[in-house]
Amino acid sequence: MSINKDTIVAIFLLLFCGIMINSSFDIEDPGYQGMKASFWPSIVLCLLSVMSLVMLIKSMAATTDNNINSENSNPQNVFLKFKNASICFLMFILFLGFLDYLGMLIGGVLFVFGLLTFLGGFEIKKIINHSIISVITIGIMWSIFTFGLKVILPEGEILRIW
Amino acid sequence: MIDVIxxxxxxxxxxxxxxxxxxxxTLAGILAGAIPGFTIAMGVILTLPFTFGMTAVQGLATMLGVFVGGFSGGLMSCMLTGIPGTPSSVxxxxDGFPLVRSGRPGLALGLGLWSSFFGGMISAVILVALAPQLAFLGLEFGPWDYFSLIIFALTITVSLSGGNITKGLIAGLLGLFAATVGEDEINGVARFTFGFDEFKQGFAFLPVLIGLFAFSQLLTDVEDDKRAKSPLMSQSGSVVKVEHRQAILIILKRWVNLFRSSFIGIFTGILPAAGGSISNILAxxxxxxxxxxxxxxxKGEYDGVIAPEAANNATAGGALIMMMALGIPGDIVTAVMxxxxxxxxxxxxxxxxxxxPLLAYGVFIAFFVAHFFMVGLQAFSLRIFLLVTKIPMYVLASVILAYCAIGVFALHNVVFDIWVMFFFGVIGYFMKKLGFPLAPMILGVVLGKLAELNLARATGISDDMLLFISRPWSLFFLLMAVISVIFPFYQEAKKDTLFAKLYxxxxxxxLSLPLFLMGSPVRMIVATILVLTGAYFLYKRTSSLKTT
Incomplete structure (x- = not known):
């Protein structure tokens, strides 16, 4: 018997199912005839629990694969492996967090420029290229949606004050 | 009839x-289909006000152009960036994206383009010849039959699991669960909202789809610094061209797949509310x-590109059959028409x-002609779109992430949808890392609401659960579901085992049993052929078992 990544995922899934099954008891029953609102989610969650249990048993029965003590679990390797993905996550959260203030146009340009620069490098030539790319690409898409398709994209407080 | 045509x-x-x-x-449709988050339905709805000043034929012909163009436009973005522009391109x-990655973008796009064309052509011919007869097939379907059809479609999860059935099923069930969040469509009761008002509207399909597929794929692409700075395609210098001739030859060699997929597309199009999102996966x-x-x-199999593209364009023909012959819109697009x-x-x-008759056949002919426009315009626009493959991955990823955010916002004009896309993007990324296939989860999200809705309708009409097996179409799909679930074991089984020989x-x-129960002469003939062929195989295989 061994503990590996799948074991941890299966335990997490079982916990998730437990919380959601518990939450399904709170689903209101308006008393209408026919299928209750909690019926279908309950079936899905029961099946998900069974499958998670199967995964747990299978993972514990497995011998060596995905062992959590492998080289991949070294903190430095993990950081390097997920560095770029973490930058994307962070930039996207910042973009969404400041969307109300910056709007889609300024926020979009800053997001693309920031991401390009963090992923591509900080050399002067690249920074100039990145700023041109971000302004042109977001400018075109923003114009298509705003003027062509008449979609009102978030304006942002900065442009509104202007 | 010929003179009217x-x-x-x-x-x-x-x-x-x-x-x-x-x-x-058609050009507008191609553009709409290629922009992630901008659906064909949105394209057709935006076209509607322009048709007020046109004649009925002109208005519908324009909308059909958007419709047909939109279906095929989705293939550009899904193949080159891995983002399905529309649910019907999932x-x-x-296979389209891996084929592009393997260094054959011209062939991949050619296969998609010409499969769409041939699928649409087959559908158009059937549309002109058999519209009134086929339309009545859709009327035979009740909620029991729809529910069983969706159960059959869900069994595809097993074959989409990529070798790990447990993880595939878990992913599928997570998708089904994600579809239950928000207000229940039957009772209007909030579920799993945890007090957040934004959750009441549930997770819209497109943000989930773009998050799971695009966001997670883009994050994977930029994970490695070296890979992030190299272009999608490493062929430098040479101009990538769409390989029309080779694509046509490959498709025609696989004519069985083409016809089967087109018929699946037409059949699903006839069924109200089924549509391209189901047909491409079934095919x-x-x-x-x-x-x-x-x-x-x-991994980039040709048949894996031909089948969904032929099916989704054929679905459009099926939906038109229902609209024209019975006045029942199969989806939003036909409702707008x-x-x-x-x-x-x-x-x-x-x-x-x-x-x-002139207007009805005019629409059918317009559907036919729109495919020629689609091929001409796609052949041109694909060449421009292929330039995308020359751009370094990190540039592509950064710009596409921003485009996804804009496209997803435009869907309902709510920022919450962008958060949903981000949330599912993160989930998708980690699921991929942990070895979970994402396709079953998408299937769960697409079909979950439909399954629940039809189950609720069926149980609302009658408490009798036996209707699921006593109604011929329902029984047919449930049997197909059982056969589909057992199929992977048949694939694994050794050829000389009793199970492999009898499957x-x-x-x-x-399968002939429900066809016999349907009663109509054509279906009785098909059922008889199935029984006789099955009995012949059974006799041959059991006799070979005896001799060994």
């Missing part, structure tokens, strides 16, 4: 205004099951084709 043909092809409008419509991503699964190169699926007809005081119904003939005999 010829007159309708002349009214479309010999009218330069109609042709011009169709040209613009399955194209499975992909059947192509995989029938192919001798099953292990290549998901129905609205366009009503603006001109024309109300489709069972007698519509007899009452307005096909017994499946054929079992």
């Amino acid at each position: 010829l007159q309708a043909f002349a009214s479309i092809v010999l009218d330069p205004v109609t042709l011009g409008l169709m040209f613009v419509g 399955a194209t991503t499975f 992909y699964d059947q192509a995989k099951k029938a192919s001798p190169n099953r292990s290549n699926f998901g 129905l609205g366009a007809l009503m603006i001109h005081n024309i109300i489709p119904g069972p007698t519509f084709i007899q009452d307005e 096909v003939p017994i499946s054929m005999i079992i």
Whole structure:
């Protein structure tokens, strides 16, 4: 018997199912005839629990694969492996967090420029290229949606004050 | 009938205004289909106000241009960036994207383009020849039959699991669960909202789809610094061209797959509310099951591109059959077209084709002609789109992430949808890292609401659960579901085992039962053929067992 990544995922899934099954008891029953609102989610969650249990048993029965003590679990390797993905996550959260203030146009340009620069490098030539790319690409898409398709994209407080 | 068809043909092809409008419509559709988050339905809805000043034929022809163009436009983004532009292109991503990555973008796009064309052509021919007869098939379907059809479609999860059935099923169930969040459509009761008002609207399909597929894929692409700075395609210098000739030859060699997928598309299009999002996945699964190169699926197999693209364009024809022959819109797009007809005081119904033959066949012909525009315009726009493959991955990823955010916002004009996309993007990324296939989860999200809705309708009409097996169509799909679930074990089984020898003939005999129950002469003949063929195989295989 061994503990590996799948074991941890299966335990997490079982916990998730437990919380959601518990939450399904709170689903209101308006008393209408026919299928209750909690019926279908309950079936899905029961099946998900069974499958998670199967995964747990299978993972514990497995011998060596995905062992959590492998080289991949070294903190430095993990950081390097997920560095770029973490930058994307962070930039996207910042973009969404400041969307109300910056709007889609300024926020979009800053997001693309920031991401390009963090992923591509900080050399002067690249920074100039990145700023041109971000302004042109977001400018075109923003114009298509705003003027062509008449979609009102978030304006942002900065442009509104202007 | 022939003279009416010829007159309708002349009214479309010999009218330069109609042709011009169709040209613009098809181009707009291709663009709409290629932009992630911008659906075909949105494209057709935006076209509607422009059709007020046109004649009924011109208005519908323009909308058909957008419709057909939109279906094929989705293939550009899904193949080159891995983002399905529309739900009907989901399955194209499975093999189209790997084929592009393997260094054959010109062939991948050519296969997609010409499969769409041939699928649409087959559908158009069926549309002209059999519209009234086929339309009544859709009327035979009740909620029990729909629920069983969706259960059958969900069994595809097993074959999309990529070798790990447990993880595939878990992913599928997570998708089904995600579809239950928000207000329940039958009772209007909030579920799993945890007090957040934003959750009440549930997770819209497109943000989930783009998050799971695009966001997670883009994050994977930029994970490694070296890979992030190299272009999608490493062929430098040479201009990538769409390989039309080779693509056509490959498709024609796989004509069985083409016809099977087109018929699946037409059949699903006839069923109200089924549509391209189901047909492309069903066709992909059947192509995989029938192919001798099953292990290549998901790695850039040609059949994996042909099947979904032929099916989704054929679905459009199926949906038109229902709209024109019975006045029942199969999806949002045909509902908008129905609205366009009503603006001109024309109300489709069972007698519509007899009452307005010129208009009805005009629409069928416009659907046919739109495919030629689609091929011409796609061949040109694909060449421009191929330049995308020369851009470094990190540039592509950064820009596409921003485009996804804009596109997803435009869907309902709410920022919450962008958060949903981000949330599912993160989930998708980690699921991929942990070895979970994402395709079953998408399937769960797409089909979850439909399954629940039809189950609720069925149980609302009658408490009798036996209706699920006593109604012929329902029984047919449930049997197909059982056969589909067992199929992977048949693939694994050694050829000389009793199970492997009996699987096909017994499946054929079992499937004939609901067809016999349907009662109509054509289906009785098909059922008899199935029984006789099954019995013949059974006899041959059992006798070979005795001799060994």
